[in-house]
Amino acid sequence: MIKIIDLYKKFGDKEITRGLNLEIPEGKMTCIIGKSGEGKSVLLKQIIGLMKPDSGQIIFDGQDLAKLNETQMAEIFQKIGYVFQFAALLDSLNVFENVGITLLEEGEDKKSVMSLVKEKLALVNMQDDVVFKYPSELSGGMKKRVGLARTLMTHPKVILYDEPTTGLDPITTRIIHDLMYDMQKQMNITSVVITHDLEIFKYADKVALLNEGKIAYFGDAKDVWESKNPYIYQFIRGLSEGPIQTEVVHTSEKAGM
Ligand SMILES: Nc1ncnc2c1ncn2[C@@H]1O[C@H](COP(=O)(O)OP(=O)(O)OP(=O)(O)O)[C@@H](O)[C@H]1O
Numbered sequence: 001m002i003k004i005i006d007l008y009k010k011f012g013d014k015e016i017t018r019g020l021n022l023e024i025p026e027g028k029m030t031c032i033i034g035k036s037g038e039g040k041s042v043l044l045k046q047i048i049g050l051m052k053p054d055s056g057q058i059i060f061d062g063q064d065l066a067k068l069n070e071t072q073m074a075e076i077f078q079k080i081g082y083v084f085q086f087a088a089l090l091d092s093l094n095v096f097e098n099v100g101i102t103l104l105e106e107g108e109d110k111k112s113v114m115s116l117v118k119e120k121l122a123l124v125n126m127q128d129d130v131v132f133k134y135p136s137e138l139s140g141g142m143k144k145r146v147g148l149a150r151t152l153m154t155h156p157k158v159i160l161y162d163e164p165t166t167g168l169d170p171i172t173t174r175i176i177h178d179l180m181y182d183m184q185k186q187m188n189i190t191s192v193v194i195t196h197d198l199e200i201f202k203y204a205d206k207v208a209l210l211n212e213g214k215i216a217y218f219g220d221a222k223d224v225w226e227s228k229n230p231y232i233y234q235f236i237r238g239l240s241e242g243p244i245q246t247e248v249v250h251t252s253e254k255a256g257m
């Protein structure tokens with residue numbers, strides 16, 4: 001669905017993306033993990049065209065993004081939903097206006113927008129009575145779900161999530177993960193999830209680890225805890241100290257040496 005070939009991006013002389021290759025399979029959930037500041041959000045922004053790569057290719061549905069004109073780009077981006085890290089709701093608009101914003105701006109009839117908004121809110125397990133509330137009256141988890149409902153209004157084929165559960169309690173996190181999983185299965189959406197929450201392995205199909213601007217590991221989520229790839233082994237166990245070992249040595253064995 002999305003193929004990234006030899007991607008490079010730097011800011012000043014600071015290289016962030018350094019020859020990154022990644023293939024994101026259609027209809028599946030792929031999670032991208034990696035240390036803070038590694039360039040996960042920068043990668044996502046390049047995929048959705050918010051940032052231009054220095055070199056390399058991003059192929060979306062067989063089309064090279066760099067070779068498209070503005071109209072063609074707009075068509076592609078209509079198929080992509082982006083769930084921002086902090087929900088990004090407009091504080092001066094209520095839930096109805098936030099979720100229905102695009103259709104309302106296009107002059108669509110309020111009544112029909114309202115019924116669509118309620119339909120999407122139901123998909124994210126929110127009740128009708130929330131429509132006239134303002135973002136300041138919602139909890140963090142509710143805001144994230146409203147952000148998700150807004151994304152669903154556009155019927156995306158691909159949804160990119162930047163840290164959808166950061167800062168949420170374990171129960172709300174599970175609810176959001178369940179929702180993402182159900183939507184992906186029911187609507188056959190291709191999902192890409194950037195997260196620091198390793199619970200995602202229970203929901204995702206594929207795991208990609210970003211390290212020093214490249215994908216250091218790519219594999220099936222179900223196998224990730226068994227992997228002996230030194231990068232993923234170290235990262236998911238939080239073993240941040242020392243050089244990456246090619247052979248995995250347990251701490252207790254080391255202590256006895
Ligand atoms: N517009 C920009 N201009 C200059 N530097 C930037 C810009 N955007 C990001 N960076 C730098 O690129 C690096 C990667 O940032 P990015 O936001 O992608 O990290 P991340 O992996 O998403 O981290 P986190 O897990 O904390 O969200 C950082 O060093 C950041 O300072």
Ligand SMILES: [Mg+2]
Pocket residue numbers: 040041042162
């Ligand atoms: Mg980020």
